[in-house]
Amino acid sequence: MILDRFRLEGKNALVVGAARGIGKAYAQALAEAGANVVIGDILKNEAQKTADELAKTTGRKVISIYVDVRDTSSVKKMFDEYLQEMGELNIAVNNAGIATNAPAEELTEEMWDELMAINLRGIFLCCREEGQIMIKQGKGGAIINTASMSARIVNYPQKQAHYNASKAGVVMLTKALAVEWAEYNIRVNAISPGYTLTEMNLRPEVEKLHPHWIERTPMKRLADPEDMMGAVVFLASETASFITGHELVIDGGFTLW
Ligand SMILES: NC(=O)c1ccc[n+]([C@@H]2O[C@H](COP(=O)([O-])OP(=O)(O)OC[C@H]3O[C@@H](n4cnc5c(N)ncnc54)[C@H](O)[C@@H]3O)[C@@H](O)[C@H]2O)c1
Numbered sequence: 001m002i003l004d005r006f007r008l009e010g011k012n013a014l015v016v017g018a019a020r021g022i023g024k025a026y027a028q029a030l031a032e033a034g035a036n037v038v039i040g041d042i043l044k045n046e047a048q049k050t051a052d053e054l055a056k057t058t059g060r061k062v063i064s065i066y067v068d069v070r071d072t073s074s075v076k077k078m079f080d081e082y083l084q085e086m087g088e089l090n091i092a093v094n095n096a097g098i099a100t101n102a103p104a105e106e107l108t109e110e111m112w113d114e115l116m117a118i119n120l121r122g123i124f125l126c127c128r129e130e131g132q133i134m135i136k137q138g139k140g141g142a143i144i145n146t147a148s149m150s151a152r153i154v155n156y157p158q159k160q161a162h163y164n165a166s167k168a169g170v171v172m173l174t175k176a177l178a179v180e181w182a183e184y185n186i187r188v189n190a191i192s193p194g195y196t197l198t199e200m201n202l203r204p205e206v207e208k209l210h211p212h213w214i215e216r217t218p219m220k221r222l223a224d225p226e227d228m229m230g231a232v233v234f235l236a237s238e239t240a241s242f243i244t245g246h247e248l249v250i251d252g253g254f255t256l257w
Contacts, residue, residue, distance in 0.1 A: 005238040009034035012086040013236065016040040016067060016078075016126050017096030019047040021198035022146065024054075025225035026093050026232045031058035033233045038086060040067040040078050041096070069096045069122030070114075079129045088137060091236045092130040094123045095146040097166075099200050104161040112162045119166035124173060127188070131181055140185030142236045147171045147190040149251045158209060167192070171247050178245030187244040189235045194251025196223040219252030 008030060018027040019041035031037045031054050039054075039062065041047035047064035055062040063085060067078040082089065097119045100111055123145050134141035150160070151167040171190055178188040195201060195213045201222070214220055231248050234240055249255060 002239070006233060007034050008091070008233065008237060011035040011090040011236075012038075012088050013091035013093065014038045014040060014082055014086075014089060014130075015093040015095060016069060016122075017094070017146075019043040019050050019064075021200065022193060022196060022225045022228050023093070023095040024050050025229050026095060026144075027062070028054055028058070029229035029233050030091065030093075030236060031055075031060040031062055032229075033237070034060070035091060035236075036061040036086065038062075038082050039064040040082075042066070042068050069125060070117040072125055075122075075125045075129060079133065083133070088139075089130060089133045089141065090139070091142050091144075092126070092134075093144045093146070093232060093236075094126045094130075096122055097146060097148075099160065099163050101158045101160055101205075102162075103159045107162060115162045116166055116169075119163070120169040120173070123170055127173070127177055131177065131186065134186045135181070135184050138184075141187070142240070143177070143186060143188045144232060144235050145170050145174050145188070145190045147174070147192045147247060149192050149194045149249055149255050151192055151247070152249075153255050157212070158206070174247070175245040182244060187235075187240065189240070189243060189245065190247045191228060191231050191235070192247050192249045192251070193228055194223050194249075194254045196225060196227070198225060213254075217252045217254045218256065221252065223250065223252065 013035040015027045017023040018039040051062045051064040068074045147170040148167040151171045174190040
């Protein structure tokens with residue numbers, strides 16, 4: 001039955017960057033669909049609190065592991081701990097990301113490097129470990145990377161050349177890995193949210209842009225993290241068994257005109 005093919009019972013998932021915001025919604029969705037979930041995040045206490053909350057509300061095993069995706073050894077350590085705790089990796093969601101603003105002519109190398117280290121290199125470092133583990137397991141798997149509608153449109157009036165470039169990189173990385181790992185039945189897809197109500201967008205200097213963003217959105221609202229929940233379960237589940245290298249845009253129509 002089709003609804004049964006959405007179920008994730010018996011699957012183990014890792015969501016990186018899930019202490020709060022969109023990642024937390026992903027973790028909740030996967031656990032509600034039946035998966036056991038590990039939350040990887042740099043915010044140790046907040047991640048633990050989220051894991052405790054989701055374990056309680058979903059009845060699944062939900063734990064947190066510290067990771068700084070800028071640091072290769074921290075990433076490797078997270079996967080060692082993950083395997084000790086969970087034994088197998090079936091679903092991996094790479095969602096950690098930051099956004100900073102600066103006009104391109106004033107964008108420093110430090111700002112560029114810091115953002116790329118998290119938004120693009122960090123996604124690659126996680127994907128590399130996930131690919132190694134899933135190939136070794138020999139059972140296929142689903143990897144989902146968070147990109148952004150900023151991979152295909154230029155954010156404006158906020159100036160974020162480095163952010164836009166990082167997210168376009170995530171989309172092409174996703175496609176490249178999808179092709180390379182198709183022979184192992186590892187599907188690699190991306191979700192590209194539009195402007196979403198998370199802490200990333202609740203800073204005062206950004207909040208003043210909300211009316212402009214809403215006006216530009218055909219559906220006349222910003223996204224809630226909950227708007228991303230169905231997509232992650234779909235892409236992680238058997239229902240998406242022949243979908244790979246796809247970018248699922250969830251933006252209320254923002255990028256359509
Ligand atoms: N909010 C939006 O409008 C929006 C739109 C499109 C895409 N996105 C993307 O969605 C993802 C989640 O963003 P969000 O809006 O939920 O923001 P958020 O700041 O609430 O969440 C980001 C999460 O990533 C974690 N993180 C940051 N740096 C890390 C690091 N070095 N190592 C490990 N974890 C780290 C944070 O601790 C946090 O839990 C990001 O990749 C972001 O670029 C957000």
